[in-house]
Amino acid sequence: MNALIVHAHNEPKSFNTSMMNLAVEVLQGEGHEVLVSDLYEMKFNPVASADDFRDRANTDHLVYALEQRHAFASGTFAPDIAAELEKIKWADLVIFNFPIYWYSMPAIMKGWIDRVFVSGYCYGGTRIYDRGGLRGKKAMLAFSLGGQAHMFGPGAVHGELEVLLQPIQRGMLGYVGLTVLPPFVAFHVPYISAEARRDCLEQYRAHLLTLEQRAPLAFPSLDDFDDRLQPKVVAAS
Amino acid sequence: MNALIVHAHNEPKSFNTSMMNLAVEVLQGEGHEVLVSDLYEMKFNPVASADDFRDRANTDHLVYALEQRHAFASGTFAPDIAAELEKIKWADLVIFNFPIYWYSMPAIMKGWIDRVFVSGYCYGGTRIYDRGGLRGKKAMLAFSLGGQAHMFGPGAVHGELEVLLQPIQRGMLGYVGLTVLPPFVAFHVPYISAEARRDCLEQYRAHLLTLEQRAPLAFPSLDDFDDRLQPKVVAAS
Numbered sequence: 001m002n003a004l005i006v007h008a009h010n011e012p013k014s015f016n017t018s019m020m021n022l023a024v025e026v027l028q029g030e031g032h033e034v035l036v037s038d039l040y041e042m043k044f045n046p047v048a049s050a051d052d053f054r055d056r057a058n059t060d061h062l063v064y065a066l067e068q069r070h071a072f073a074s075g076t077f078a079p080d081i082a083a084e085l086e087k088i089k090w091a092d093l094v095i096f097n098f099p100i101y102w103y104s105m106p107a108i109m110k111g112w113i114d115r116v117f118v119s120g121y122c123y124g125g126t127r128i129y130d131r132g133g134l135r136g137k138k139a140m141l142a143f144s145l146g147g148q149a150h151m152f153g154p155g156a157v158h159g160e161l162e163v164l165l166q167p168i169q170r171g172m173l174g175y176v177g178l179t180v181l182p183p184f185v186a187f188h189v190p191y192i193s194a195e196a197r198r199d200c201l202e203q204y205r206a207h208l209l210t211l212e213q214r215a216p217l218a219f220p221s222l223d224d225f226d227d228r229l230q231p232k233v234v235a236a237s
Numbered sequence: 238m239n240a241l242i243v244h245a246h247n248e249p250k251s252f253n254t255s256m257m258n259l260a261v262e263v264l265q266g267e268g269h270e271v272l273v274s275d276l277y278e279m280k281f282n283p284v285a286s287a288d289d290f291r292d293r294a295n296t297d298h299l300v301y302a303l304e305q306r307h308a309f310a311s312g313t314f315a316p317d318i319a320a321e322l323e324k325i326k327w328a329d330l331v332i333f334n335f336p337i338y339w340y341s342m343p344a345i346m347k348g349w350i351d352r353v354f355v356s357g358y359c360y361g362g363t364r365i366y367d368r369g370g371l372r373g374k375k376a377m378l379a380f381s382l383g384g385q386a387h388m389f390g391p392g393a394v395h396g397e398l399e400v401l402l403q404p405i406q407r408g409m410l411g412y413v414g415l416t417v418l419p420p421f422v423a424f425h426v427p428y429i430s431a432e433a434r435r436d437c438l439e440q441y442r443a444h445l446l447t448l449e450q451r452a453p454l455a456f457p458s459l460d461d462f463d464d465r466l467q468p469k470v471v472a473a474s
Contacts, residue, residue, distance in 0.1 A: 010285060010286045010301065011298060011301075013298050014298075040286070046283055046344040046348065047277075047283065047343075047345050048247060048343060048344070048345075049247045050247065061248060061250050061251075062247055062248040062251075063427060064247065065383070065427075101350075101351050102347070102350050102351065102354070102404070102408055102409045102412075103403075103404035103408030104347065104404050104408075106284075106285060106347075106348075106351060107285070107344045107345070107347040107348030107350075107351050108283070108285075108348075110338075110339075110341065110344040111283065111343075111345075111347075111348075113338075113339050114338050114343060114344050117339070129394075146302070148465075150467055156468065157366075157457055157462050157466045157468070158408070159403065159407065163400055163403055164403060164404050166340075166401060167401050167404060171339055171340030171341075171395070171401060172339045175339075190300060190302075190303075220394055228385075228387075229385075229387075231392055231393065
């Protein structure tokens with residue numbers, strides 16, 4: 001298996017970076033090939049702009065998704081986007097390793113999605129969900145956060161983690177056809193003991209060694225929707 | 238009223254930018270003061286890093302939120318963060334004007350949240366939700382997207398818009414104590430006629446002129462949680 005780890009943390013000595021390093025070690029130990037896109041180390045540019053295209057379909061008015069389609073068809077993406085696209089094509093599994101910032105990923109990783117999940121290749125029209133451009137590949141989130149487990153769930157102060165993750169797991173990863181495996185969550189990281197952190201890394205090791213056994217998350221099937229993406233049968237509300 | 242519009246679009250001739258310009262015109266017409274943070278025009282840096290602090294509490298190991306608290310206490314934020322914080326302090330209303338990218342805001346705006354919603358001032362410990370640092374101020378999302386209204390809702394292909402917006406409206410805005418007004422949503426923008434776009438702008442004008450009449454979104458009250466943020470009463474699931 002070819003595994004790509006997209007990593008975003010601004011401190012190389014962080015626990016979060018240790019999670020990324022552990023994943024490299026465990027996956028290589030299992031005989032897999034591993035590539036890491038360490039976005040902070042790469043000084044990855046997260047800002048979607050006209051500079052992302054070496055040739056413009058319309059130089060008068062920028063419509064980002066349309067220029068993505070043109071750049072994909074003509075092979076004229078900026079070099080940093082083209083390089084990340086090659087890694088995606090190569091990968092069978094993509095792990096996103098990051099600290100939760102504001103119930104989402106840090107901007108440097110959000111910008112990787114904005115710029116690299118390009119229309120034309122990753123999705124387009126009704127090529128979404130189980131018809132998405134990246135179908136057949138797997139993805140997984142691995143993240144750390146400050147909150148504790150009891151702060152998430154029905155009636156908990158921050159609500160349900162699955163709901164907070166829906167824009168990422170369904171709206172980004174599921175949308176392009178990726179099979180999304182259950183996430184690994186490291187709670188309360190800034191406040192726990194060194195021993196608790198070691199335990200957490202061992203749990204992540206076990207999680208990585210049993211990926212094949214985990215049932216993926218469920219997302220819509222385009223079979224249930226018509227060409228206008230209307231439900232073919234009226235769904236219960 | 239003092240209104241701050243945080244705007245993120247990479248094409249000045251876009252419909253989305255017209256929405257921002259309209260909001261300036263309407264709010265000024267109502268006698269309000271308006272400031273715009275046009276993030277693309279400002280070339281705003283969205284990447285949270287050690288460079289954000291002119292003086293470090295710990296130069297050996299970066300813990301971003303702890304450095305925010307130190308920088309707030311000592312007045313040592315990088316100039317671009319300090320300038321945005323002054324605008325937030327000044328504002329009674331903050332409008333976030335953006336195109337939906339991947340069921341969230343573009344990275345350049347996510348990075349504005351990451352870097353400007355600082356621990357120490359905007360939140361900290363149990364100073365969240367109705368005890369958040371920005372309580373008393375209002376916020377609102379105004380966004381455009383490619384999808385159509387029928388693609389959102391229970392049983393719809395992309396699920397419920399309120400759920401997709403929860404990380405932003407609750408996890409970012411509500412979390413820091415902002416009173417969040419219902420969003421203005423411009424559906425299907427790249428594909429509609431010039432006339433439909435004019436209609437949409439008129440709807441936004443009406444929305445802006447009736448802000449005071451709109452009931453804000455409901456978020457948790459810290460009164461219902463103890464010091465560990467456990468629910469004081471067991472909530473029904």
